[in-house]
Amino acid sequence: MTNNVTVLKWLEEMKALLTPNQVMWIDGSQEQLDQLRAEGVKTGEMHKLNEEKLPGCYLHRTAPNDVARVEDRTFICTPTKEEAGPTNNWCDPQEMYERLYNIARGSYKGRTMYIIPYSMGPIGSPIAKIGIEITDSIYVVLNMAIMTRVGQKVLDTLGDSTDWVKGLHAKVNVDPENRYICHFPQDNYIISVNSAYGGNVLLGKKCFALRIASYQGWKEGWMAEHMLILGLQNPKGEIKYVAAAFPSACGKTNLAMLIPPKYLRDKGYKIWTVGDDIAWMKIGPDGRLYAINPENGFFGVAPGTNEKSNFNALESTKKNAIFTNVALNLDDNTVWWEGLNDNPPKNALNWRGEKWDYTKYDKANKVQTAGAHPNSRFTAPAQNCPCLSSEFDKGEGVPISAIIFGGRRAKCAPLVYQSKDWVNGVFIGSAMASETTAAAAGAVGVVRRDPMAMLPFCGYNMGDYFKHWLEMGEKLGDKAPKIFNVNWFRTDDDGNFIWPGYGDNMRVLNWIIDRCEGKADATLTPIGYVPHPEDIDLTDLDMSIDTLKSILEVDKSIWQKEAAEIEEHYKKFGDKLPAQLREQLNNLIAEVK
Numbered sequence: 001m002t003n004n005v006t007v008l009k010w011l012e013e014m015k016a017l018l019t020p021n022q023v024m025w026i027d028g029s030q031e032q033l034d035q036l037r038a039e040g041v042k043t044g045e046m047h048k049l050n051e052e053k054l055p056g057c058y059l060h061r062t063a064p065n066d067v068a069r070v071e072d073r074t075f076i077c078t079p080t081k082e083e084a085g086p087t088n089n090w091c092d093p094q095e096m097y098e099r100l101y102n103i104a105r106g107s108y109k110g111r112t113m114y115i116i117p118y119s120m121g122p123i124g125s126p127i128a129k130i131g132i133e134i135t136d137s138i139y140v141v142l143n144m145a146i147m148t149r150v151g152q153k154v155l156d157t158l159g160d161s162t163d164w165v166k167g168l169h170a171k172v173n174v175d176p177e178n179r180y181i182c183h184f185p186q187d188n189y190i191i192s193v194n195s196a197y198g199g200n201v202l203l204g205k206k207c208f209a210l211r212i213a214s215y216q217g218w219k220e221g222w223m224a225e226h227m228l229i230l231g232l233q234n235p236k237g238e239i240k241y242v243a244a245a246f247p248s249a250c251g252k253t254n255l256a257m258l259i260p261p262k263y264l265r266d267k268g269y270k271i272w273t274v275g276d277d278i279a280w281m282k283i284g285p286d287g288r289l290y291a292i293n294p295e296n297g298f299f300g301v302a303p304g305t306n307e308k309s310n311f312n313a314l315e316s317t318k319k320n321a322i323f324t325n326v327a328l329n330l331d332d333n334t335v336w337w338e339g340l341n342d343n344p345p346k347n348a349l350n351w352r353g354e355k356w357d358y359t360k361y362d363k364a365n366k367v368q369t370a371g372a373h374p375n376s377r378f379t380a381p382a383q384n385c386p387c388l389s390s391e392f393d394k395g396e397g398v399p400i401s402a403i404i405f406g407g408r409r410a411k412c413a414p415l416v417y418q419s420k421d422w423v424n425g426v427f428i429g430s431a432m433a434s435e436t437t438a439a440a441a442g443a444v445g446v447v448r449r450d451p452m453a454m455l456p457f458c459g460y461n462m463g464d465y466f467k468h469w470l471e472m473g474e475k476l477g478d479k480a481p482k483i484f485n486v487n488w489f490r491t492d493d494d495g496n497f498i499w500p501g502y503g504d505n506m507r508v509l510n511w512i513i514d515r516c517e518g519k520a521d522a523t524l525t526p527i528g529y530v531p532h533p534e535d536i537d538l539t540d541l542d543m544s545i546d547t548l549k550s551i552l553e554v555d556k557s558i559w560q561k562e563a564a565e566i567e568e569h570y571k572k573f574g575d576k577l578p579a580q581l582r583e584q585l586n587n588l589i590a591e592v593k
């Protein structure tokens, strides 16, 4: 498959370490993938679903203790602790290599070593990069074949270059006590042991495209971000591109595939999806910021996805998809999850594969009682998406007009506001907070600071990461995208969401684009520019202007508390905190007094 000596040398080392029974190169051909699907069905790793209703689709269940990313077992292994910074777990690289090799040693015995050459980004794109993942899991191979571009063409493009990322995945015993997801940014190396779940093992995704790539971007002058990319088409047919960073399970896939309300569709508004989770952004020849989606599929949250909330995502899952940890309807051999529809299957298995009684469902205890795990997922080919952008495969990327930050904040942040300038936008991103979700193991619903939605994904010192953002702004100058913040999740006193969200978020996107084009006015508040309520179009919506005003409000007393919390959050970074951000915080404190 390749004569690249750096690749061949590493593979020889890995074979000697892991001692597989056999080795299989993934060439990307349909015949080979079909053979692996059949093999997966035979071993029970994959369950073939109803071929009429869900052609080419499979269900997979992970171990019940292995259902989400594990942030406390994720490490950045740099020569010094300071390089990993205060927000990452750190371990000395030599010590960690030794520990991981001891865990992985001999663990492929009796198994096949699959070698997956993959490209993050369209093969040959000037922004794309190449990785090679070895794994003993068919589930990983089949997912990587959807989520990335795999096969011979990748190796042909790599040639004898040394610019590629090594990824070793070993399931071992899926032992949570010895589970490690480790990154060695200086060595372009990722090692993941004792897991077989999504973001822990599809090493092209969070491990490479965010943790390793953020480090590469810092060194090479570009950005790897936890952002969706969408194109907003107006009635004149013009398309403006927007990138948005929300923490895990906070609405990126939904916003990326949004269907505008009917009155806007009728006028000719339309959203095109470029990406739903990750953006790699580089300054283009014209000085603007260009973004590609390094992925080739969607690894989306299943619960809550339905025809109304996200029609395009649901459509994307109807063929050649893999479902992880959803419920199985035994009557017709299809899948189900909470929020798909109001007809839970009567004869079904839950995400653990046990007989499931839907009448026992208890919202307060979803993990135990739900049919599908709250972090159950679908893996769907991007090409299935009805609103996939025609620019999806374009290597040069799309020019970004606006960057949006956002998260789940029940009370504090208004529906939308615009930063005063780039530096103030970096401040807003650096101070971002959100209530935690089921996408990572641990407590759900706790407010935590999650700068740029990158807290679990930044592969180096976050103080340096903030500085890199500021420097990118300096390079972009007046061509820099405008920066906004949104919050779909303000709640009333009964805990209900006030803003309808989903397709209606289009109303907010339109204001954002109007601001970029200088068409809408705004009110300057201590936190930035807030819309005039009448500029958010409420046509056909059952919402009063007073309710809208309530979610656009900037309450000084809440923001005083917020500023104090940001101060506490900033302390972690010590003298790595850029002075410009400290100055921004001082301004905020003074203005909300």
Ligand code: GTP
Binding pocket: 246, 247, 248, 249, 250, 251, 252, 253, 254, 255, 276, 277, 299, 300, 301, 303, 304, 305, 309, 439, 488, 489, 497, 500, 501, 502, 505
């Ligand atoms: P990751 O794949 O983990 O990075 O998640 P994501 O950011 O892509 O989140 P996703 O779009 O899958 O949404 C996660 C959850 O948020 C789902 O349960 C959605 O139903 C819900 N959600 C998405 N958009 C909205 C919205 O506008 N309003 C409300 N109330 N909920 C939303």
Ligand code: SPV
Binding pocket: 068, 069, 198, 199, 200, 205, 206, 247, 248, 249, 277, 299, 439, 440
């Ligand atoms: C996230 O948690 O942000 C995801 C899912 O997109 S995973 O790939 O598991 O990280």
Ligand code: MN
Binding pocket: 226, 247, 248, 249, 277
């Ligand atoms: Mn994500």
